[in-house]
Amino acid sequence: STEVPRSLIAWRGACLSIPCRYKPCLLFTRSSSKPTIEYLAWYLNPVFDPEKKEFTGTVLYKHNASIDPAFHGRVRFLGDLQRDCSLQVSDLQANETGKYGLRLIVSHPRKKQKIKWLSEISVNVMDSPPAPQIQAPNDFRESIPARVVCLIGYHCPDYPINLTWVGLDHGTPEYATRSADGSGLTNNTLSFTPTWQDHGANLTCQLSTLDGIQHSESTVVLDVKFAPRNVLLNVTPNQTIEEGVRLMLSCMSQDSNPPVSKYQLYKDGQLLQEGQTLEFEAKGDEHTGSYHCEASNEIYTVSSPKLRIDIQYAPKDARVELMTDSQIEEGTTVVLRCSCKAQPSASNYTWYRNRQRVLAQTQEELRFDEIRPDQFGSYYCEPQNSIGESKSPAIMVDIQYGPKDVRLTLENPQRILEGDLVTLNCSVGSSNPPVTKYTWYKDDTQYKETLENILTFPATEEQSGDYSCEAENDLCSFAPFNLGSFYSPDAPKDAHVELVPDSWIEEGTTVVLRCSCRAQPSASSYTWYRNGQRMQAQTQEELRFNEIHPDQSGSYQCEPQNSIGESESPAVMIDVQIILNAPQRILEGDLVMLNCSVGNSNPPVTKYTWYKDDRQYKETRENTLTFPATDEQTGDYSCRAENMVSFRQSLSLSVNVLCKYYRRNHFVLLPQNFYSIGAFQRETKIRFSPIRKMICLS
Structure with a gap:
């Protein structure tokens, strides 16, 4: 019936604000007849009288009636009889703890009986402000934003309170205080990003009145989970040693919450072992490399800085590498590289070709920008460092061309x-x-x-x-x-025109004429003729019509030329056909429309003559012919388009009218395997056994 909080908290001397709203579904309807609130009263500790069938108690407020003298001047009805039923009580006393009830009686024109109900709120009036409630996560995580809420079930505009956070001394926390009128709560939300320094800190929310006399507080201890800090890899005795010395690696972490659960040691990115320490005897390049360790807890895995451990030894495993393709071609760039394992790295290189020293060549690479065939041979190198030197096997450099x-x-x-x-x-x-x-x-x-x-x-x-x-x-x-020609030059001969396509040509299609001949030297230009007249600006081997028109019909021939002479081809006829269109499937009784399509005409077409089975059928001014489909209309149709200059005839188009039903003594398929014999006026029915095949004769 109404929307009110279940419980509220207040203390002696403060005020109590009870938010209350009528439920729209009961008091607000779309009809013209609305319910009416006949009775509204607020009680302290209401009791139901079964004989009177009514509630009694200390009257805090009654519409158009007097209230209990103990509450004179301390009670304000903040609502109305439309939407709000809120109540405020000032200067609360300790004995005013209990149940606060709202009694409503509503009548409706469409209902005979009145609607009655009571809404109750539990109010606890304490001697002093209670400690606020802190809502916080069970644990916090470093660098992940968190929210902590301080709240109390109290709200009264005439006696406001402050909720203040104390104990977070770093960063820039955000505070958001809000008094929710609908819930009767006052809260203050603290948003911050925890750091490892916050672990174990006391975070306090203090409640105080405006006069600063009364106050209370609640405290939570922050449990901030953070990853291991200051992870380091210690090396004993030193990072640079000679072969045979014993090394000890130890992974250390300054602090973490929860404690470190796993340590891992790595060399050159590969896992060496799980454990906090590792001891071994240094052996040449096997142990030279980059080392680091990782400390892990349930929050994160943290890596230490990388340490370079150098085990010093003389060059070994020296070899000459060919840095280009194995097949060496003359004039290409060829690079030979002297590779070896050494610590410290080799500082000088000596190169040999066919056992003779290559002078002025002391670098790691021996380079030939444009190698010559006379530079082939057997090559090897000798790398040196401060400890010693080594000699590589020889490789053969074969130069191909x-x-x-x-x-x-x-x-x-x-x-x-x-x-x-x-x-x-x-x-x-x-x-x-x-x-x-x-x-x-x-x-x-x-x-x-x-x-x-x-x-x-x-x-x-x-x-x-x-x-x-x-x-x-x-x-x-x-x-x-250039071997040249076996014969003397000659003019073009055997000239002819190739037509693509070489059969039926419809208007709007692409047509290509190609002039072919035999000539020595080859034909260099071509002249085209239509109906014996030269076609200007047409000098290519091909004559192309992308969308041919009927007015481009005629006799075509070409004349190829070379430096010796020319030759004339026989004529080729192009006859662009008019298109006659009709439906593909015609049933008896359908309306048939034939369309005589003409691409171009000057002057326009003035008459269309229609033919059926090579006999004149009809003359029209329009390019369409319409008629109902019957058995008699089956046949071959064609059309002729005429203007003042000439005419052109289309090809024949076959029109086949299919039977739709039978009008005479034929079988007609009816439901449930029945067939009818005779004219439709006679409904004589004969039952047949189911059939597998039926033949239609038209």
């Missing part, structure tokens, strides 16, 4: 006649590795592959062209040679 001085020669006389035997010679000066294959090309197209450097063939017209050869090992060399 492609075939050199490749030449293509014609072994025949310069004048070649048809039927002569042509001999070509592809000679190679030198090669490393040796030549394994010869590839022959004619007019830049691969012609043949041979293992020998000689190519022979009989001279024919088809063999005329430009020849070259390629001698291959792992590399290749290209030597072109």
Whole structure:
């Protein structure tokens, strides 16, 4: 019936504010007839009288009536008879602890009986302000924002209180004080980010009145969980030692909450062992590296700074590495690197080629920017440091190069006649590795592959062209040679026009005409003709129509030219067809529409003539023909479009009208396997057994 807090706290001398609101579902409706509050009263410790069927008690407030004399001047009704039923009592006394009840009686025009109820609130009036309640997490985590709430079940505007936080001395905490009128609570929220320094600190919330006379407080001890701090790796006796000395590693942590549960030791990022200490005898490069440790608790794992431990020894495992591809080609950059294990690192390098010292070469790398064939040989190095030196095994540097001085020669006389035997010679000066294959090309197209450097063939017209050869090992060399033509130059011949597509051409499609011929030298320009008239600005081998129109129909021919002469091709006809469109599936009784589509016309089309089975059917001014589908309409249709200049006929289109039902003595399928015989007016029915197949005759 009403919305009130379950309990409130106050103390002697303070005031009590009871927030109260009527529930909208009972007092506010959308109808024109609204309920009416006939009786409203506040009681202290109300008691129900079963004989009178009414509540009695100390009257704090009664609508349009007197109240108990002990509360004169101390009670204010803060509400109304519409939404709010709040009550405030000032200067509370200790004996005013108990149940505070709101009695309401409501009548409704649509209900005969009155609605009655009582809402109770438990109020505890204490001698002094009670300690506020602190709501805090069980534990806090370092660097994770936290909220702590200080609250008390008290709120009264005429006797305000302050809730103050004490005990957090660092950072910039945020405070948010709020008095929630609907709940009757006063709270202060502290937002802060805990640090490890806060662990074990006392955080206090103090309650005080404005006059500063009365106060109370509550305290919580902060339990802040934090990761291990100041994790360090200690090395004994030193970070730089010689082989054979014993080393001891120890991982230490200054503080953590909870305590460290696990220690781990690492070398070069790889786990050595789990444990706080490690002792071993230093052995050369096996123990040289970067060391660190990790301390872990349930909060986080913290790594120590890395320490470099150097175990000093003379160079060993020296070797020469080829830093480029294993196959070394002439003219490329070649780098030889002298690698070894040494501590301290090698400071000087001596290089040898074929057991002879390479002068002025003391660096780790021996570099050839453009290596030559005469620099091949056996190479090794000697690295040195302050402790000693070492000698590497030798490696062989073999420099490869492609075939050199490749030449293509014609072994025949310069004048070649048809039927002569042509001999070509592809000679190679030198090669490393040796030549394994010869590839022959004619007019830049691969012609043949041979293992020998000689190519022979009989001279024919088809063999005329430009020849070259390629001698291959792992590399290749290209030597072109222009063999020229076997025959004297000639004008184009066998000219003809290729049509794509070469069959049915519909308007709007792409059509390509290509002019082909035989010529020596090749044709350099082309002239196109339509209906015997030259087409200007058309000089390419192809004549292209991206969206062809009927007015582009006609006779086409081409004339290719070279430096000797020209040749004229036979004519090719292009007939652009008119399109006749119709529905694909026509049932008896449907409305059929035929569309005679014309791409272009100048002047416009003035008449359409329609034909059925090659006989004139109808003349119209529109390009559509509409008729109902019957058996008699089945046939082949075509149309002719005419203007003042000429006309053009479309191809035939077959219209097939399918049967939809039977009008005469035929079988008609009815539900439940029944069939009817005779005209539809006679409803004679005969029952048949179920059938598997039915044939429709039209």
